[in-house]
Amino acid sequence: MARIVQKFGGTSVGDIDRIKNVALRVKAEVDQGNEVAVVVSAMSGVTNQLVEYCSQVAPMHDAREYDMIVSTGEQVTSGLLSLALQELGVQARSWAGWQIPMITDNAHGKARILEIKGEELVRRMKQGQVAIVAGFQGIGPDNRVTTLGRGGSDTTAVALAAAINADRCDIYTDVEGIYTTDPRIVAVAKKLNKITYEEMLEMASLGAKVLQTRSVEMAMKHRVRVQVLSSFSDAPGTLVCDEDEIVEKELVSGIAYSRDEAKVTILGVEDQPGIAAGIFGPLADANINVDMIVQNASEDGTTDITFTTSRAELERALKVIKDNMQIPYRSINSDKSVVKISVVGVGMRSHAGVAQTMFTALADKKINIHIISTSEIKVSVLISEDYTELALRALHTAYGLDAA
Amino acid sequence: MARIVQKFGGTSVGDIDRIKNVALRVKAEVDQGNEVAVVVSAMSGVTNQLVEYCSQVAPMHDAREYDMIVSTGEQVTSGLLSLALQELGVQARSWAGWQIPMITDNAHGKARILEIKGEELVRRMKQGQVAIVAGFQGIGPDNRVTTLGRGGSDTTAVALAAAINADRCDIYTDVEGIYTTDPRIVAVAKKLNKITYEEMLEMASLGAKVLQTRSVEMAMKHRVRVQVLSSFSDAPGTLVCDEDEIVEKELVSGIAYSRDEAKVTILGVEDQPGIAAGIFGPLADANINVDMIVQNASEDGTTDITFTTSRAELERALKVIKDNMQIPYRSINSDKSVVKISVVGVGMRSHAGVAQTMFTALADKKINIHIISTSEIKVSVLISEDYTELALRALHTAYGLDAA
Numbered sequence: 001m002a003r004i005v006q007k008f009g010g011t012s013v014g015d016i017d018r019i020k021n022v023a024l025r026v027k028a029e030v031d032q033g034n035e036v037a038v039v040v041s042a043m044s045g046v047t048n049q050l051v052e053y054c055s056q057v058a059p060m061h062d063a064r065e066y067d068m069i070v071s072t073g074e075q076v077t078s079g080l081l082s083l084a085l086q087e088l089g090v091q092a093r094s095w096a097g098w099q100i101p102m103i104t105d106n107a108h109g110k111a112r113i114l115e116i117k118g119e120e121l122v123r124r125m126k127q128g129q130v131a132i133v134a135g136f137q138g139i140g141p142d143n144r145v146t147t148l149g150r151g152g153s154d155t156t157a158v159a160l161a162a163a164i165n166a167d168r169c170d171i172y173t174d175v176e177g178i179y180t181t182d183p184r185i186v187a188v189a190k191k192l193n194k195i196t197y198e199e200m201l202e203m204a205s206l207g208a209k210v211l212q213t214r215s216v217e218m219a220m221k222h223r224v225r226v227q228v229l230s231s232f233s234d235a236p237g238t239l240v241c242d243e244d245e246i247v248e249k250e251l252v253s254g255i256a257y258s259r260d261e262a263k264v265t266i267l268g269v270e271d272q273p274g275i276a277a278g279i280f281g282p283l284a285d286a287n288i289n290v291d292m293i294v295q296n297a298s299e300d301g302t303t304d305i306t307f308t309t310s311r312a313e314l315e316r317a318l319k320v321i322k323d324n325m326q327i328p329y330r331s332i333n334s335d336k337s338v339v340k341i342s343v344v345g346v347g348m349r350s351h352a353g354v355a356q357t358m359f360t361a362l363a364d365k366k367i368n369i370h371i372i373s374t375s376e377i378k379v380s381v382l383i384s385e386d387y388t389e390l391a392l393r394a395l396h397t398a399y400g401l402d403a404a
Numbered sequence: 405m406a407r408i409v410q411k412f413g414g415t416s417v418g419d420i421d422r423i424k425n426v427a428l429r430v431k432a433e434v435d436q437g438n439e440v441a442v443v444v445s446a447m448s449g450v451t452n453q454l455v456e457y458c459s460q461v462a463p464m465h466d467a468r469e470y471d472m473i474v475s476t477g478e479q480v481t482s483g484l485l486s487l488a489l490q491e492l493g494v495q496a497r498s499w500a501g502w503q504i505p506m507i508t509d510n511a512h513g514k515a516r517i518l519e520i521k522g523e524e525l526v527r528r529m530k531q532g533q534v535a536i537v538a539g540f541q542g543i544g545p546d547n548r549v550t551t552l553g554r555g556g557s558d559t560t561a562v563a564l565a566a567a568i569n570a571d572r573c574d575i576y577t578d579v580e581g582i583y584t585t586d587p588r589i590v591a592v593a594k595k596l597n598k599i600t601y602e603e604m605l606e607m608a609s610l611g612a613k614v615l616q617t618r619s620v621e622m623a624m625k626h627r628v629r630v631q632v633l634s635s636f637s638d639a640p641g642t643l644v645c646d647e648d649e650i651v652e653k654e655l656v657s658g659i660a661y662s663r664d665e666a667k668v669t670i671l672g673v674e675d676q677p678g679i680a681a682g683i684f685g686p687l688a689d690a691n692i693n694v695d696m697i698v699q700n701a702s703e704d705g706t707t708d709i710t711f712t713t714s715r716a717e718l719e720r721a722l723k724v725i726k727d728n729m730q731i732p733y734r735s736i737n738s739d740k741s742v743v744k745i746s747v748v749g750v751g752m753r754s755h756a757g758v759a760q761t762m763f764t765a766l767a768d769k770k771i772n773i774h775i776i777s778t779s780e781i782k783v784s785v786l787i788s789e790d791y792t793e794l795a796l797r798a799l800h801t802a803y804g805l806d807a808a
Contacts, residue, residue, distance in 0.1 A: 016457060016460045016461055019461065020461065050480065053420060053480070053484055054483075054484070054487060056420045057420060057423065057424065057484050057487040057488045057491065058487040058488065058490060058491040061487050061490075062486070062487060062490055064497070064498075065483040065484075065486045065487045065490070065497075065498055066483070066487075068479060068482070068483035068486075068498050068500070069479070069480050069483035069484060069487075072476035072479050072480050075472060075473070075476050075479075076454065076457070076473050076476050078472070079458075079469040079470070079472035079473035080457055080458070080461050080469075080473060082466070082469045082472075083458060083461040083462040083465050083466060083469045083470075084461045084462065086462060086465075086466055086469070087461065087462040093468070093469075094468075094469055094472050096472070096549075098502065099547060099548070143503060144503070145500075
């Protein structure tokens with residue numbers, strides 16, 4: 001007997017037939033003698049409709065009311081899935097965030113979970129009642145509904161699994177697991193059986209959209225074993241777990257890419273102390289995320305500074321720099337047609353030459369590297385977007401990841 | 405300065421533009437210096453969609469989950485109206501039933517309000533914040549969402565008005581008020597300026613669908629002054645109030661009709677003590693509502709018993725009688741093509757001849773009366789459905805109600 005949390009996303013509960021199908025999957029766990037809690041998203045399309053209503057009424061809407069409105073989508077699904085389970089003869093009860101309660105801070109629209117009082121849920125689960133929890137929501141200190149931000153249902157599931165000491169958290173989605181890279185681009189991509197928290201965190205923050213970054217952070221912090229699998233097939237998924245659970249470690253586990261990148265270069269900046277602070281301070285004040293940064297001093301006493309940000313924030317970033325730049329500079333240029341490609345693997349901690357393999361593979365294909373950045377378990381490069389597919393395939397082969 | 409509760413039904417908040425229009429009406433009350441609480445229904449069509457989902461998942465659905473699901477419609481509207489008011493510069497905050505809290509009993513799907521803890525609402529209203537309350541819902545003793553049954557938002561509004569000592573409860577709907585009879589049938593029907601609680605209660609329970617019966621009972625009990633008016637025009641509505649507030653009392657205030665009637669006659673029942681109990685006991689046990697009852701003893705020692713019930717319950721009623729009838733009888737027949745027409749007026753308490761006017765007017769038009777029943781302020785007759793319009797027009801004229 002195990003205690004399992006299952007999470008089903010919007011596509012998995014997209015219509016009544018799919019909700020009935022999910023009920024069968026839940027019942028299968030119950031029939032094996034497991035204690036089960038389920039976290040559900042809104043039926044696909046519902047949240048978008050509610051957000052659209054908010055925008056139509058008030059373009060700059062009050063976050064408290066936004067949360068009141070959009071949280072209803074998950075509430076409906078939790079009720080419907082409970083009904084579907086009862087119809088199969090399985091005891092089930094829905095739980096809105098405020099009923100558990102799932103206590104969050106006051107940051108409406110992007111709240112963080114502070115505490116889950118799961119005692120009553122566990123008491124009922126022990127009696128065989130499945131708890132169907134509305135994802136993505138909680139209750140704030142002022143007795144108002146909060147939401148965790150888009151994709152927050154993953155976080156709900158992992159936090160719940162941690163709170164009730166679940167043996168596993170199964171995240172059902174529309175893909176069969178975590179792949180070595182995007183299988184839509186690299187046909188020989190392999191599904192991973194296991195991946196470490198650290199690798200998954202890098203993959204998620206680098207654009208692999210299967211799991212929300214925050215949910216992976218939370219899983220890592222609380223050591224919750226997370227399985228990613230498809231609600232449309234019976235294939236085994238990918239287990240996100242502690243490094244100790246993985247016997248055969250690959251040098252590189254996966255190759256991620258992110259197209260949401262824009263590059264800004266400030267040319268001919270007078271080389272003096274404090275230039276980095278003078279540029280990046282105002283950007284931070286304006287809440288603009290900066291990712292990679294490179295500074296090259298040249299011999300004429302000036303320097304070029306290059307950094308990347310998301311495409312959506314590029315125009316705002318350029319304005320902030322032009323408005324705040326105190327230090328003389330020659331010109332600014334920017335480029336939206338870039339992509340960031342990253343190889344990720346805990347194995348590279350103990351192995352040299354991982355970056356070199358990457359540079360060689362790209363050079364062989366005549367792909368020019370704009371920026372390089374590295375961390376303990378990751379090497380990222382910024383290249384021209386035109387070479388995305390070519391680079392992914394070359395690197396996948398170079399690291400020996402191609403499926404047999 | 406007054407304290408006002410406004411209630412807007414599903415048609416009044418049917419889309420985003422209408423919600424914005426409602427916000428203007430609320431603002432108008434606020435601009436006059438009034439303290440305002442607003443009760444809203446779900447956007448029209450939303451509740452039906454949610455009920456349909458429930459039926460698709462589980463034909464015999466658990467009432468707790470049904471309530472969890474269908475209560476979301478009002479929650480969405482309350483949030484959207486709050487946003488719309490904020491957009492107009494009016495302070496506003498939405499309230500789900502559990503947040504107030506609006507405490508009900510445990511009868512999911514048809515709960516009764518036990519207590520409204522309105523202190524926090526009033527505190528905020530005094531500071532100029534409009535309270536936007538999700539209608540039709542509350543919270544039960546087990547911390548679960550309850551609903552009051554279809555049309556329950558009227559009851560929410562009146563109960564809230566009673567709880568916070570409002571000076572008036574304005575029910576906005578898609579008609580301009582209470583009419584002497586259905587203006588779609590009798591073109592010369594007049595809108596009433598005022599009507600007593602007692603008359604409104606009879607009208608509502610007789611099929612005038614403008615106000616829900618339970619909301620009128622509650623208004624009468626707590627002496628809440630209720631105004632019925634249109635959200636689509638600026639015409640004054642009808643005030644439902646105490647008899648003392650009405651100076652010029654009409655003999656008859658209105659003529660109601662109900663097509664949801666079916667007649668059952670049991671012929672040739674052996675005339676012995678206990679026959680009524682033997683027939684109506686089993687019907688009551690089966691929760692079948694019986695309205696009019698007539699018993700005629702004949703000279704051969706048998707009797708005929710006739711009663712009416714709603715059309716939807718006719719088949720079930722016939723089955724209950726056939727299964728339970730211990731006393732010998734000759735035959736049963738039934739008729740669905742009947743209508744009940746009622747004249748209502750507190751004036752008839754002190755005036756004789758009101759029923760006689762009715763019988764004469766119908767006889768003049770050769771309309772046969774099947775059953776008569778009377779109460780202190782009402783005379784009802786059951787006639788063939790074919791004569792509905794003819795009877796309504798004849799009676800409207802006979803009682804001098806035609807508009808000049």
